[in-house]
Amino acid sequence: MxxxxxxxxxxxxxxxxxxxxxxxxxxxxxxxxxxxxxxxxxxxxxxxxxxxxxxxxxxxxxxxxxxxxxxxxxxxxxxxxxxxxxxxxxxxxxxxxxxxxxxxxxxxxxxxxxxRAEGVLRPALAVALPTLPGGSTVLVDAGATADPTPEMVAQFGVLGTTYARLVFGVPDPLVGLLSIGSEPDKGNRLIRGAGRLLHELPVRFHGNVEGHDVLAGRVDVIVTDGFTGNIVLKSVEGCVRTALSMTAAAGIAAPEDLAVVARRYDPETHGGAALLGxxxxxxxxxxxxxxxxxxxxxxxxxxxxxxxxxxxx
Amino acid sequence: MxxxxxxxxxxxxxxxxxxxxxxxxxxxxxxxxxxxxxxxxxxxxxxxxxxxxxxxxxxxxxxxxxxxxxxxxxxxxxxxxxxxxxxxxxxxxxxxxxxxxxxxxxxxxxxxxxxRAEGVLRPALAVALPTLPGGSTVLVDAGATADPTPEMVAQFGVLGTTYARLVFGVPDPLVGLLSIGSEPDKGNRLIRGAGRLLHELPVRFHGNVEGHDVLAGRVDVIVTDGFTGNIVLKSVEGCVRTALSMTAAAGIAAPEDLAVVARRYDPETHGGAALLGxxxxxxxxxxxxxxxxxxxxxxxxxxxxxxxxxxxx
Missing domain, CATH: 3.40.718.10 (Isopropylmalate Dehydrogenase)
Incomplete structure (x- = not known):
């Protein structure tokens, strides 16, 4: 030990x-x-x-x-x-x-x-989400800071990169910024500002990702503000439960079998949220x-x- | 006709x-x-x-x-x-x-x-989402205005109320404000401001709802800014697909049976987004x-x- x-x-x-x-x-x-x-x-x-x-x-x-x-x-x-x-x-x-x-x-x-660690503007919550291909993506910030500045959001990319390296063992994690279109001019002021800054930070920045990419495993780190991140995290949890309940209600599969899938999205499985920074x-x-x-x-x-x-x- | x-x-x-x-x-x-x-x-x-x-x-x-x-x-x-x-x-x-x-x-x-219609500050996209109990909830704004003011967001509640009356036939629709906690002090500045204003508007305001309420059918209208709304909408669509793909991959149910559930969340089924206002x-x-x-x-x-x-x- x-x-x-x-x-x-x-x-x-x-x-x-x-x-x-x-x-x-x-x-x-x-x-x-x-x-x-x-x-x-x-x-x-x-x-x-x-x-x-x-x-x-x-x-x-x-x-x-x-x-x-x-x-x-x-x-x-x-x-x-x-x-x-x-x-x-x-x-x-x-x-x-x-x-x-x-x-x-x-x-x-x-x-x-x-x-706070030296140089960190604001801590951020990181939550690992299981993705469709089988790996994980870390969502950061999942709810610590509801009103960050663009500088804070960009720095969450650096914090998330460290998390993906240490927890997932990914040597050079790919970072996506959660927005409403793939082009850099898409988003609200906060996220467009964070996107410009992310290009200058020591992260492997992929650019914007969208809502349907959250569980798609396209990137290792998804960067967002704590307001959006918390809502997305809870939407995803609720939505998996809903889809599986509907599947059970339609008589397509037995609830106990579906529990196998549900368990992957249970907060139980995440191992908790890490407060980074x-x-x-x-x-x-x-x-x-x-x-x-x-x-x-x-x-x-x-x-x-x-x-x-x-x-x- | x-x-x-x-x-x-x-x-x-x-x-x-x-x-x-x-x-x-x-x-x-x-x-x-x-x-x-x-x-x-x-x-x-x-x-x-x-x-x-x-x-x-x-x-x-x-x-x-x-x-x-x-x-x-x-x-x-x-x-x-x-x-x-x-x-x-x-x-x-x-x-x-x-x-x-x-x-x-x-x-x-x-x-x-x-x-714009008279008195409307900014138009908003409304999308009807099927909920677990079987009805629908209208999400507004689903992406028209990425950076609204609190006044605009509050007014989306009025626009959504009209939608739920006319399209769902609900006489007195219940309106929830999408945030990160049920208490009125939870949220970012924009949403807290919108929450204060919603109390003064002619809508049946339930207060805040959270991410896991999006498909739960607790309210008829979910009010949010266009940035958050667009991300939530796409997350929900992606997430239903992911949960069902995982279910199919686990051999729990046949893909063609799961398609019945998938269809409920297909953009096909929404009948399109309405630009209100x-x-x-x-x-x-x-x-x-x-x-x-x-x-x-x-x-x-x-x-x-x-x-x-x-x-x-």
Whole structure:
């Protein structure tokens, strides 16, 4: 096992510590990812004992940020598992932080405590989407910054390139800018401006891509603002569910068979969204994450933190 | 048959006049929609003769706007079928104009010749999407205005309400604003501003909806800016194709069975996008439209023009 461990928020998520601890055990034992759990020590240790995994270290934090604050940019108090975990990363005692807590709370706490990496204008959420040919495309920004400048959007291309290198193992990722036509003059002012800047940045810029390219696997990185990115991500998730439900309703295939396809687009499978551009790596897992997703998020965190490609199956 | 006819551009579309004329014949005979064809008279009459439908009137236009100008805001010359058709609507000799020509060319020509309705800040494209419960939701703006103001976006809610009344026959349509969270403070500046204004307009405003609501049938009208709307529309189309291709590739169902579901999301089925807010009704059909789509577009055009609900199957 390598250097600094991945710090895992034991108190985040809808299922409480039991599911997170199961994920930590899987990450540790199956994938060889060193982890540290942060949360109410007694509760967490009890869970670890169930799995006979008392070798996994625990750092105590008095409080949990309630999931009811989902969406609200809550200020996590210093004694919360969120703040204690981010603090460990800030001090270099953890390589990365993983939480299934409320996205708003996790992001605001991490930005405040871990801070931005030098030269980064604004952090961005990166989410890996499975594509038709079988690979993945990373969508960035998937919702961190609703009103970025063209400079910020262009820089998301650089952040996404790093992600595709480290997580997908693509040596020279191809970057597309999400717009409403393939020509460079197509788009709104923000995206046209970002397109001009992307030509000058150290990325392999393909030019514009459109909505129907999102799952087509034409590029490794799709760059967009956080408003559009969040809507596209949720539209895609909803749309796959709808298409499969319609297929089931039409009696064409059995719902349990269709679940195989649905699972590829489940937020579960993404392994969480990475907040790129901080001085330490942060992964926000979906609140409903089960153990397998938490374990996957820990792998992605380790890859991003250590610059060690790649764990993608 | 009622008052002014629907004017149909015989020269638009990828398949040339033969498919359009077949659509005109179907609209006329099967759905009782009065139509006038605009295009090179000899070619059009030859096609009409094939269907023994010489009773359909033809207005001559020397030229066709080539489909290669797709996307380019081409200025259609006065002798093109586009300009001649729009001119008929402007003079009140046609109730509506339907074209399967290049969207950019059709929209710019119609705005120039037909002009905006009084009080309308900016026209918007409306596209009807089939929803999971079985009804439809109209997405507006699906791509006419990439950089609207909050006032324009709010007004799209009024235009969409009229569409849902006339085309879907919903007496009091529910309007949702596409954003990145359900609370009114969620979104970018543009959408938050539009949300405040929507409360003051004569629409039944539900508040924000999110990406996963696009096909969920929670509202009758989804309001968005033309940049986001165009990307969402194309993402949804691409995504349904991808989910069904994955289902076929996994051997879960036969491609020909899945085609039933795919057809619901085919641009073919939408019956075209309506440009709302002009002094006359305009429907832009997809370039690849076959006869059935053209006929459906003529029905929608008649409904929107005549304020006569409803033809939706």
């Amino acid at each position: 390598s250097a600094a461990p991945v710090v895992l928020d034991a108190m985040g998520g809808d299922h409480g510590p039991s599911e997170i601890v199961r994920g930590a055990v899987a990450a540790w034992r199956t994938h060889g990812v060193p982890v540290v759990l942060v949360g109410r020590e007694r509760e967490v240790r009890e869970e670890l004992e169930r799995h006979d995994a008392t070798e996994i270290p625990v750092v105590h934090a008095d409080e949990a940020v309630p999931m009811s604050e989902r969406g609200a940019p809550a200020t996590a108090g210093a004694s919360t598992s969120l703040a204690v975990g981010c603090e460990l990363v800030r001090r270099g005692e953890g390589a990365a932080f993983v939480s299934a807590g409320s996205t708003g709370a996790v992001v605001s706490c991490a930005v405040r405590l871990i801070g 901080l001085r330490g790596t942060l992964i926000v897992a979906h609140g409903s994450s089960g153990a397998a997703t938490i374990a996957r998020a820990c792998q992605v965190a380790r890859d991003l933190a250590g610059g060690r490609p790649r764990t993608t199956p | 009622s008052a002014a006819p629907v004017v149909l551009d015989a020269m638009g579309g990828d398949h040339g006049p033969s498919e359009i004329v077949r659509g005109a014949v179907a609209a006329w005979r099967t759905h009782g929609v009065p139509v006038v064809l605009v295009g090179r008279e000899r070619e059009v009459r030859e096609e009409l003769e094939r269907h023994d439908a010489t009773e359909i009137p033809v207005v001559h236009a020397d030229e066709a706007v080539p489909m290669s100008e797709r996307g380019a805001p081409a200025t259609a010359g006065a002798s093109t079928s586009l300009a001649v058709g729009c001119e008929l609507v402007r003079r009140g000799e046609g109730a509506a104009f339907v074209s399967a020509g290049s969207t950019g060319a059709v929209v710019s020509c119609a705005v120039r010749l037909i002009g 002009l002094r006359g009704t305009l429907i832009v059909a997809h370039g690849s439209s076959g006869a059935a789509t053209i006929a459906r577009a003529c029905q929608v055009a008649r409904d929107l023009a005549g304020g006569r609900p409803r033809t939706t199957p």
